[in-house]
Amino acid sequence: MALLKIARMGHPVLTEAARPVADPGAPEIRRLVADMLETMDDAGGTGLAAPQVHVGLRLFVFMVQPHRLSGLEGDETVPRTVLINPELEAIGDDMQLCWEGCLSIPGLRAVVPRHLRIRYRGVDCDGNRIEREAAGFHADVVQHEFDHLNGILYPMRVVDFTRFGFSEELTRAEQAREGAEA
Numbered sequence: 001m002a003l004l005k006i007a008r009m010g011h012p013v014l015t016e017a018a019r020p021v022a023d024p025g026a027p028e029i030r031r032l033v034a035d036m037l038e039t040m041d042d043a044g045g046t047g048l049a050a051p052q053v054h055v056g057l058r059l060f061v062f063m064v065q066p067h068r069l070s071g072l073e074g075d076e077t078v079p080r081t082v083l084i085n086p087e088l089e090a091i092g093d094d095m096q097l098c099w100e101g102c103l104s105i106p107g108l109r110a111v112v113p114r115h116l117r118i119r120y121r122g123v124d125c126d127g128n129r130i131e132r133e134a135a136g137f138h139a140d141v142v143q144h145e146f147d148h149l150n151g152i153l154y155p156m157r158v159v160d161f162t163r164f165g166f167s168e169e170l171t172r173a174e175q176a177r178e179g180a181e182a
């Protein structure tokens, strides 16, 4: 296994549509997935899409850890998972506002509107079909990673630019506000 180099915003691979994976069980796809999982863990991310490692294919890895959960039904922990050739649809019209960052845009974060509930489908490297309903953070991370396959980065979805900035500054501002209220 190997750590992969992460593409940063500005690299064309991040704004191009990715191509379907012809053979999800192919050895090179299994190797790519193993390397992406290792790279995600090493970088401390919760998701990583193939275009972020300079591979224009429709697959991503992700996980949902317990401390991320919103308490909504469908927002549940997910072990490290690969989703190949995914499809995604919204369930209903409810939206949520999510704080997001991206390994391709280090140091920044923003609030982004996302569907509250979604359904997604895909396959893994063994050809198992994965079909799940998701809500809250689980739905957010899957929408973020799915966007990467269509060349969309989260800043393209920002509506309120007063809540887009450097993580460090935003945290400082939050602490100052909390201090003022205390």
Ligand code: NI
Pocket (backbone or CB within 6 Å): 101, 102, 103, 104, 144, 148
């Ligand atoms: Ni990202």
